Amino acid sequence: MWIGLTIGVWTLFGAGLLGQWVLRRKLRRFRGVVPDPLPRLDVYAYAYLCGGRRRTAQTALAALHLTGRITVELDRIVLTGASAGSGHPVEEAALAACTDPGRFPRPPRPRRAEKRAKHSSAVRQVGEALARDGLIRPPVLHQRAESWGPATATSLLLVASALGISAAIVEGVSHRWAPGQPAAVITWFACMALVLAGFRTPEPGGPTPEGSRVIEEQRDPAESDGPDGPALRRVAFDGPAAQGMPADLSRLLYRAPPSTFQPDGGPGLGGI
Incomplete structure (x- = not known):
């Protein structure tokens, strides 16, 4: 009995590794139908290409702030009631994410709004379009x-x-x-x-080689980005720490990159 159960566990382990290998292989070898010439991306598609769903949501919140549709008070997002804006689906999804749908609504925190916006259907559709064009892995x-x-x-x-x-x-x-x-x-x-x-290594994702080329080629704003295009392109590329990102949003959305510094000292209060 014990022999059979042990063999079953190792079979399960082998099947798990095989499934992981198949999925990772598909991601590494993915090649979509890349248009020729490569498309000119708007700022939200460019943000998704640079940093995925989160960067797209951050760029949309920056656009709402720059156009005066939201502001930050006491570390929470407050709608101003202004109607100026492009009406882009991603911006509308971000604006909806700034409204608390709870029974006792209160202004949401920026990271809460960012999380709701990045899971919206508008942001998902941006990613699906980029995958169809072969610029990111599905x-x-x-x-x-x-x-x-x-x-x-x-x-x-x-x-x-x-x-x-x-x-x-x-x-x-x-x-x-x-x-x-x-x-x-x-x-x-x-x-x-x-x-x-x-199972601890991250799955390969992000832009394909063609997508990485587009990131470098399209850092300048497009006409469709509007008057705030230069600032939004910088946010799309660099994230909340970019020049042009509203300071109050930058302070609340910024995440420090993981540190690779290793102390030189020995164990104790000064090192690990």
């Missing part, structure tokens, strides 16, 4: 690949832990090892190590 496939790893790893850890703990309990009660029982306990620890090694 967002749906990328999301599937991202969810596959954690789901498979969790299942493996639960199954391997249940098997290993059961084998250890049975041995503790009977004081003898049945055939395959030691392998079940070893599988418990081996799966934990292999899961950490096999």
Whole structure:
């Protein structure tokens, strides 16, 4: 019995790794139908190309602020009631995200509005259009690949832990090892190590080689970007820290990049 259960766990582990490999291979080798000549992207498509859904939402919030449709008071977004704006679907989605739909509405925090806007259908459609043009890897496939790893790893850890703990309990009660029982306990620890090694790397995503070329070629604003085009292009490229981003939004939306600094000192108060 223990031998069969152990083989089943390793089969599950192999199937999980195979599924992950297939998804990652599809993402790495994705090649869409790239138009010739390459399209001139508006600022929101350009933002999605540079930084994905979050950057698109940040750029839309910056546009709303620059056109006076929202402001920030006490670290919360407040609608001003101004009607100026391009009426772009992404901007309208961001404006809707700035309205609290709860029973007792109150002005939302910028990061809450950013999160709601980036999950809107308007932003999703921007990503789908870029994927059709072969400029980014398909967002749906990328999301599937991202969810596959954690789901498979969790299942493996639960199954391997249940098997290993059961084998250890049975041995503790009977004081003898049945055939395959030691392998079940070893599988418990081996799966934990292999899961950490096999499912911790990020899935390949973002722009394709053609998309990376467009990022560099289209940093200048387009006519469709409007009078705030230069500032919005900088936000699309650099994020909330860009020159031209409203200071109050920049302060609340900025996320410091992960630090790679390693202290030179030894353990103690001054180092790790």
